[in-house]
Amino acid sequence: MLVETVSLSGAILLIIGAATGMAWALTQSGFSASLAKVMTTLPGGVPMFLAATTIGFL
Numbered sequence: 515m516l517v518e519t520v521s522l523s524g525a526i527l528l529i530i531g532a533a534t535g536m537a538w539a540l541t542q543s544g545f546s547a548s549l550a551k552v553m554t555t556l557p558g559g560v561p562m563f564l565a566a567t568t569i570g571f572l
Contacts, residue, residue, distance in 0.1 A: 540546060556562045 553563060553566065556566060558565075
């Protein structure tokens with residue numbers, strides 16, 4: 515039981531570490547500014563923004 519718990523905790527920490535590294539890389543590359551610019555220029559207003567966001571998350 516303890517081995518399973520340690521294994522799961524290690525996997526979760528690895529995922530969190532990878533996500534943190536990816537977030538840092540995306541922030542340093544300016545991706546978020548580019549994405550914000552694209553999203554604000556979408557035609558169709560709020561409904562199109564919601565549709566694009568939903569498709570992006572899927």
